[in-house]
Amino acid sequence: MKIAILGAGNGGCAVAADLSLRGHEITLIKTSRSMHDDNFNYLQKNNGRISLYENDEVVTTNIKTVTRDLKEIQKAEIIIIYIQTNYHEELITRIVPYLLKNQIVLINPGYLSTAYMLKHCHEDIVVVEAQSSFIDCRIFEPGKIKIGFRNARNPLGVYPSKMIGYAQEKLDKLGFPFTYLDNVVEAALHNPNLIVHTVGAIMSIPRIEKTEGEYCMYHEVFTPSVWNILEALDKEKMDILQKLGFERVPYVEACKYRNSLDDSLDAKEVFFWYAGMPTRAKGPVSADSRYITEDVPQGLVMLETLGRELEIATPITTALIELASSALKRDMRLNGRTIARLGEENIKKILKDCSSKV
Numbered sequence: 001m002k003i004a005i006l007g008a009g010n011g012g013c014a015v016a017a018d019l020s021l022r023g024h025e026i027t028l029i030k031t032s033r034s035m036h037d038d039n040f041n042y043l044q045k046n047n048g049r050i051s052l053y054e055n056d057e058v059v060t061t062n063i064k065t066v067t068r069d070l071k072e073i074q075k076a077e078i079i080i081i082y083i084q085t086n087y088h089e090e091l092i093t094r095i096v097p098y099l100l101k102n103q104i105v106l107i108n109p110g111y112l113s114t115a116y117m118l119k120h121c122h123e124d125i126v127v128v129e130a131q132s133s134f135i136d137c138r139i140f141e142p143g144k145i146k147i148g149f150r151n152a153r154n155p156l157g158v159y160p161s162k163m164i165g166y167a168q169e170k171l172d173k174l175g176f177p178f179t180y181l182d183n184v185v186e187a188a189l190h191n192p193n194l195i196v197h198t199v200g201a202i203m204s205i206p207r208i209e210k211t212e213g214e215y216c217m218y219h220e221v222f223t224p225s226v227w228n229i230l231e232a233l234d235k236e237k238m239d240i241l242q243k244l245g246f247e248r249v250p251y252v253e254a255c256k257y258r259n260s261l262d263d264s265l266d267a268k269e270v271f272f273w274y275a276g277m278p279t280r281a282k283g284p285v286s287a288d289s290r291y292i293t294e295d296v297p298q299g300l301v302m303l304e305t306l307g308r309e310l311e312i313a314t315p316i317t318t319a320l321i322e323l324a325s326s327a328l329k330r331d332m333r334l335n336g337r338t339i340a341r342l343g344e345e346n347i348k349k350i351l352k353d354c355s356s357k358v
Contacts, residue, residue: 001173004073006031006091007082008040008066011108014137014145015082017050020061022175027065027072031083031091040066042142053140054147074098077170081107082133084290085298086335088113092120099125104167106156108133111298112188114159114350115342126167127159129187132258134176138281148279151258155179157187160353183354186246189237190254193291194299199230201284201291202323213285218275232316237303243310244351288328296324301336309339 001024005016008030016028028048030040043050048063065072073079073095083091088107099105101124107113110129117127136149156171156178158164164180171178181187196218201208204221222230230251238248252267259274284291300317307314325332339347 001025001078001170002076003027003078003080003174004029004076005080005082006070006073006095008043009036009082010137010139010145011133011135012080012082013039013043013050013139014052014135014147015080016063017052017061017145018135019174020048020050020063021052021059024174026063027067027076028063029070029072030066030068031070031094032087036139039139039142046143049143051144052137052147053144070095071098073103074100076103078104078106078174081105081113084294085109085111085113085337086294089116089120089341092116096120102126102166104128104170106130106171109191109193110157110184110188111191111194111302111337112184112342112347112350114157114184114188115346117159118346118349119343123160126163127184128167128171129157129159129184131155131187131190131254132192136279136281146279146281148281149259149274149277151177152261153177153179153258155181155187155190155254155258157181157184159184159350183246184350185244185354186241186249189241189303190249190251191299192251192255192258193295194237194303195230195234195251197291197295198300198320198324199226199233201287201289201295202320202327203229204284205287205327208284208287213283216280216282217284217291218277218280222272222275229316233320236307236312236314236317239312240303240306240310240314243312245354292324292328296321297332297334297336299337300324301333301338302342305336305338305340 004027005012006029016026020026043066048066051060104126106128108130114127137145137147158167200217200221203226204217234251242248252271256267256270260270300321304317
């Protein structure tokens with residue numbers, strides 16, 4: 001299949017290489033000049049050559065097309081957006097002129113960016129939201145990526161829901177272990193970064209700064225007291241899901257579903273196994289990292305504004321936003337993902353589309 005990947009960072013490059021190895025024709029498109037330019041320049045100069053390091057093995061492939069030209073998406077059946085969620089709306093406005101009827105746009109992760117697609121695009125596009133990246137990885141040298149973990153299952157939500165069959169037929173050809181939710185709302189709110197990145201990074205700030213990045217958040221931060229904060233935040237998320245008519249699925253159960261095929265395991269034990277893996281990358285290396293600057297304004301601010309609209313109390317969400325804003329001396333709500341920015345009518349369309357499914 002012809003697939004375009006928008007975003008040439010860690011995840012975008014790893015998935016581009018992985019899909020190339022599976023025989024797909026990949027176009028990797030760099031959408032900014034903010035990060036990973038050295039890696040991108042290497043790929044352009046070396047015929048898209050990229051190596052994946054995984055389980056003491058190295059496999060190398062060549063990505064067919066490496067470019068900055070957004071018009072290339074017109075040649076693709078599936079477009080995968082793999083950039084930070086802060087920049088989703090701006091990128092969507094840039095690709096609108098090149099989108100074609102019945103193309104599939106897979107946003108990984110989504111955080112309800114389906115609403116931005118409805119806001120700016122015609123409605124003949126199939127939008128898919130993923131909960132989390134299919135592959136945990138890091139670029140450690142130009143053209144070289146270390147893979148730490150692959151999800152056992154990757155839940156996806158599809159809009160409009162009537163197109164689930166169409167989307168599944170095409171997406172299953174990619175070769176990743178996809179499962180399909182009835183709606184994009186659950187995919188959006190079960191983004192694990194909403195819970196673990198925000199609580200983990202905010203509660204890690206002293207450790208991050210003291211060690212100057214020689215620290216692995218997942219290995220150290222989730223002590224019993226911090227776990228209590230995580231569960232309190234997760235309860236607020238589940239309260240909102242329930243008010244919207246969806247099932248109360250705890251974070252750890254969603255984590256277990258993504259990370260293990262053994263449904264008999266204790267969900268909390270699965271999380272701590274996942275968190276404690278020796279392949280976990282160090283970091284965050286700075287308090288001013290995407291764990292806070294992305295997941296607080298795009299995740300927690302969205303949760304807070306939904307709670308306010310639904311008259312659901314979100315004191316932990318609000319407290320974490322305030323702490324992050326104070327620590328980094330910037331207003332995390334200023335450019336946050338709110339109902340107003342997503343568009344109330346767009347959210348209503350999404351919920352109406354879900355209503356027959358939940």
